Amino acid sequence: MVNNKKIIIGNWKMNLNVQESSLYLHQLSKIVKTHRDVEVVLSPTTLTLQSLSLQVNLRQFKLAAQNFYWRDQGSYTGEVSATQLRGIVQYGLVGHSERRHIFGESDKDIRSKVEAAVRNHIRPVLCIGETAWERSNGETYDILHDQLIGGFANITSEELSRVVVAYEPVWAVGTGQNALPTYVSAAVSAIRNQIEHLYGKKASESIQVIYGGSVTPDSAADYLALPGVDGLLIGGASLNAHSFNEIIKKAHRGSAVVE
Numbered sequence: 001m002v003n004n005k006k007i008i009i010g011n012w013k014m015n016l017n018v019q020e021s022s023l024y025l026h027q028l029s030k031i032v033k034t035h036r037d038v039e040v041v042l043s044p045t046t047l048t049l050q051s052l053s054l055q056v057n058l059r060q061f062k063l064a065a066q067n068f069y070w071r072d073q074g075s076y077t078g079e080v081s082a083t084q085l086r087g088i089v090q091y092g093l094v095g096h097s098e099r100r101h102i103f104g105e106s107d108k109d110i111r112s113k114v115e116a117a118v119r120n121h122i123r124p125v126l127c128i129g130e131t132a133w134e135r136s137n138g139e140t141y142d143i144l145h146d147q148l149i150g151g152f153a154n155i156t157s158e159e160l161s162r163v164v165v166a167y168e169p170v171w172a173v174g175t176g177q178n179a180l181p182t183y184v185s186a187a188v189s190a191i192r193n194q195i196e197h198l199y200g201k202k203a204s205e206s207i208q209v210i211y212g213g214s215v216t217p218d219s220a221a222d223y224l225a226l227p228g229v230d231g232l233l234i235g236g237a238s239l240n241a242h243s244f245n246e247i248i249k250k251a252h253r254g255s256a257v258v259e
């Protein structure tokens, strides 16, 4: 059962080519000990997903797409669909701040991608978070509210159990300026309150909410200790197998190693 596991996702973004990705996976698989209470997910560039899917031991790591198009097939030059990714990945990032802010993805695009992922048996990781400007204007909770409603508009409560929410304040992504744990805690409570409002108490307690933004091996444990934080979405620190493994180790709560 995935829902009582911590989820640690490494988002490699547009880094590592096919050979480097394969070598990285090889190195990581040698040092990471598999525990029942942690799900480790690797999110390489789309280019490498297929080859890594043949190399990966799914009992050790799952794979996530960083992005995909929401239609299943057709004349959409340059795009890759969730249907094409089905069976290759288990997770799909949706609405990452870089997709929203660099590539102009709208809540409608993001909602369609959440639906496409669910339709294709891929767990969507809906990324939400405020910019520095929105934060300084006191709009953080309004933004989280709007992005949640925008992303989940067509998702049923049964489908919600397969969804992950990643809280990634945009000002903390790739800046080295990680959010204070108290700040993350308040934002995650706001997210759960909003889910309760939309789907009820049970859903708000069981949905998995993770944090991302300049997490390092030194700061990981502070977030993982927060009630309501079910894991981490790691960018820069996931590009080094040793530092990523240090973060994974922080997520274990003493469960036995799975051989």
Ligand code: 13P
Binding pocket: 011, 096, 168, 172, 173, 174, 175, 176, 212, 213, 214, 215, 233, 234, 235, 236, 237
């Ligand atoms: P950094 O950990 O590099 O800040 O990136 C976070 C992120 O965007 C993960 O998706």
